[in-house]
Amino acid sequence: MRRAVLFALILIVLIGGCLGGDGGTPTSSPEPQFTPPMTKYDVLEEGQEKPVVKALNAFAFDLYRELAKDDDNVFFSPYSIEVALAMAYEGARGETAEGMGSVLHLPLDEDTRWTGFRYLVLSLKSPEGSPFILRSANALWVQEGYPLREKYLWVVREFYLGEVRKVNFQGDPEGAAKEINxxxxxxxxxxxxDIVGRLTPDTRLILTNAIYFKANWSSRFEAINTRNETFYAPNETVIVPMMHQTGRFPYFENDDIQALELPYEGERLSMLIILPRKGKFELVEDSLKAGLIESALKSMKPESVEVIIPKFQFEKTYRLRDVLMDMGMERAFTNADFSGISDGPLAISQVVHKSFISVAENGTEAAAATAVTMTLSAPVEKEEPKIFRADHPFIFVIYDRTTGAMLFMGRLMNPKG
Incomplete structure (x- = not known):
């Protein structure tokens, strides 16, 4: 049976406003005059993405810690949230920019940030004939007649590869929502x-990002080997279908964790599972950071491993306003300065992130959506295999081996949700 893997991620930024009537259909402020450089950024060079990947991964662990303060399952896309907020950041100024940049760990240097995001966005695309599908897309939906600065539009188009589309939030908010959906x-x-629900006529701008991934495991599980077994959740034991296979996989272990990498076909994308030893989940989670992941990956070597992991499916909804404010992004929500986008006094009012993941014999399926609303105001050796029995809580990351970017991150505390 072929194993299909799908990851879908949406990222939406809603920018609203209460301006008095819009006239004509301008898409940029007439002042100040901006002339984009013609050749400075034409060449992509390997390594340009490293500063923004470092920022993305650091933000991933910061946000994970905020979302993991109870015993629930966690799943989100750090890539989605980082890209959406980075596009908003490009129009932030003053203390608003300082707070957002600090929380997102963004490079302060424009050239470094811009070329890094462009390289990353362009690289998240599977070549023709590839055994997997990987793509991402950005779009900017703007109220007809609402003036945006030329430089801001140029940055979104040039470095985030965002389309710019006009819609009528004021006169036909339902029609605008339908088009975006x-x-x-x-x-x-x-x-x-239906990622966009009811829009108010005050809406002025929506930024959308989508990432899609579909692939088969390099080494697939067989349904015939799946059987019901016990999973030890924090406060109960549950009986769930556990998938089995034995093969050679990148593997690492120490006194605190076992780490296993399950590559997908094409060998570019992988799922990394961090399985704390029983009784050490909190210790491992408290020490979780990019360095721990990097160290585990560098220490891995191919081993014969008997893999036992549960089938699971769950979905999450996060309202991130308070979380992001606690992380240091207060000014983006109160007394914000987004004058780099428009003269209007824009501020973020809410950030909503929804996600879904399903792991089974025939593959992995995942989807996530973020809405950021802004308003005015070799031969197998004969050896004893390692046993990787994930029958208790574990942490997992789906990452891009080429750039090191973490696209999805989560933890499984209870397969039955």
């Missing part, structure tokens, strides 16, 4: 629907 649904092969 259709775009999102198309970008995610129908996995994310």
């Amino acid at each position: 259709e775009w999102v649904e198309n970008q995610t092969n129908g996995r994310i629907r």
Whole structure:
């Protein structure tokens, strides 16, 4: 049986406003005059993405710690949230920019940040004939007649590869929502629907990002080997289907953890599972950071491993306003300065992130959506295999081996949710 893996991620930034009537259909402020450089950024060079990947991964662990303060399952896309907020950051100024940049760990140097994001966005694309599908897309939906600065539009187009589309939030908010929802649904092969709900006529701008991944495991599980077994959740034991296979996988262990990498076909994307030893989950989670992941990956070597992991499926909804404010992004929500986008006094009012993941014999399926609303105000050796029995809580990351970017991150505390 072929194993299909799908990851879908949407990222939406809603920018609203209460301006008095819009006239005509300008898409940029007439002042100050901006002339984009013609050749400075034409060449992509390997390594340009490293500063923004470092920022993305650092933000991933910061946010994970905030979302993991209870015993629930966790799943989110750090890539989605980082890209959406980075696009908003490009128009932030003063203390608003300082707070957002610090929380997102963004490079202060524009050239470094811009070329890094462009390289990363362009690299998240599977070549023709590839055994996997990987793509991402950005779009900017702007109220007809609402003036945006030329430089801001140029940054979104040039470095985030964002389309710019006009819609009528004021006169036909339902029609605008329908158009955006259709775009999102198309970008995610129908996995994310109705990401935009009821829009008010005050809406001025929506930034959308979508990432889609579909692949087979390099080494697939067989359904015939799946059987019901016990999973030891924090406060109960549950009986769940556990998948089995034995093969050679990148593997590492020490006194605190076992780490296993399950590559997908094409060998570019992998799922990394960090399985704390029983009784050490909190210790490992408290020490979780990018350095721990990097160290585990560098220490891995191919081993014969008997892999036992549960089938699981769950979805999450996060309202991140308070979380992001606690992390240091207060000014983006109160007394914000987004004058790099427009003259209007814009501020973020809410950040909502929704996600879904399913892991089974025939593959992994995942989807995530973020809404950031802004308003005015070799031969197998004969050896004893290592036993990797994930029958208790574990942490997992889906990452891009080429750039090191973490696309999805989560933990499984209870397969039954």
